[in-house]
Amino acid sequence: MLDSLPQTQTRADEAFDCLQTAIVKGELAPGEKIGELELCERFQLTRGPLREALGRLESRGLLVRRPHAGVKVVSVSAGELLELYRIREVMEGLAARQAAERMTDQEIADLQTTLDTHEAMIEQAQGQAYYQAEGDYDFHHRIATGSRNTKLAQMLLGDLYYMVRMYRYRLSTSAGRPHMALGEHRRIVEAIAQRDGELAEFLMKRHINAARRNIEQKIEEGLLTF
Amino acid sequence: MLDSLPQTQTRADEAFDCLQTAIVKGELAPGEKIGELELCERFQLTRGPLREALGRLESRGLLVRRPHAGVKVVSVSAGELLELYRIREVMEGLAARQAAERMTDQEIADLQTTLDTHEAMIEQAQGQAYYQAEGDYDFHHRIATGSRNTKLAQMLLGDLYYMVRMYRYRLSTSAGRPHMALGEHRRIVEAIAQRDGELAEFLMKRHINAARRNIEQKIEEGLLTF
DNA sequence: GGCCAAGAGATTGTTAACAAAACCGGCTTT
């Protein structure tokens, strides 16, 4: 039996997690110059571990750093969000294809169960946006890990998804089109269950492409501003 | 006029660069547990900046870290290298497509010039493997930046290429098939020059796919071992 | 009145010492 989570997590790890979520949730304004001691007080730690966490965040592109001038949260634009979706399209397409080839039957069954509970939540239409988004992340998360492609999962889960979530919070836009997305998810899982990698890739690419165009449209309508 | 390179580079940056190249070139054995003080002496710096660099490298997947147990260079397998090429295939395909849409005419002209000098070097057949590899990196580098997709370029140049280079050094395999690769490069640039993004993507994917199968074949023949 | 320069203040980069946890040896115990 394992005790919750290993407390062996270092202070720098905590700082990294706290800062990452803070940035993603928009608690730290983009472009804002943030001082180290300010962060130290905020997260109750000293500069050593903090700088280590800062380095990791910079390496992941969530912070930009100018020597001797401090760090600031990365500035984001609507165009860059769309570029992110282009990357997601090809990478998650690959993930879906490899997941179709490599996921265990049990994993696929779990994935279908996930969609069932997801569907129930949508139909109840309560807490719709939040659960929708969470369910969406869960879905894509499982497929990324199911690809059995270590680096691919690392890039998706460690880099891209956090970026996308950051934009999502900034845009304060719920995922939108919940029913349609669920149907697309169902079809992707179907393809995976049939071990049809080519189809799974095609459907996933189309799914993300549709999401991208949805955002694009909202931007053109002026509904999304920064 | 700018003075060579800004000396404003911090010690942690130096450590990061040194360590990265050391890992990539295989000077640090994979799976080897390396002590911090050992590295401090080696690169003539103290533990503060070193730890910052270590964090960045861990975040990029070149090191693995166990709390209180030290860092070790990431262990690599032949299978993971092939997985890397799968990722390259889709990402660089996207890069080629976007490069075809967005590169300036000047950039395209430069790219063609690069291939010319590259061809000359191959025909002289002296220092073939080295220049071949360098030219190959240069080619892919230009297309990645030419995509004008910030995050895409960041992921390719900052993560994937270093990984691939690491494997290359470990396998001590030259790129192989120099003439064929050059021809493929030429065709890709042609497609880009004609602003045919779809074709550029197709050709790039096929190019990387061919490289992957080349490696796969060598592995099966037992020519590549770890 | 606006621009440039110099200095004070603050902030970042770096270093060295301190505390805690993991590894390794030998010992005891079954």
Next chain:
DNA sequence: AAAGCCGGTTTTGTTAACAATCTCTTGGCC
């Protein structure tokens, strides 16, 4: 004899003080 326990030693994680750099303000000059 093998396995588990225990303490010393090494190494990592953390902290606090020091040094170098940048920024902002103030003053002077054009």
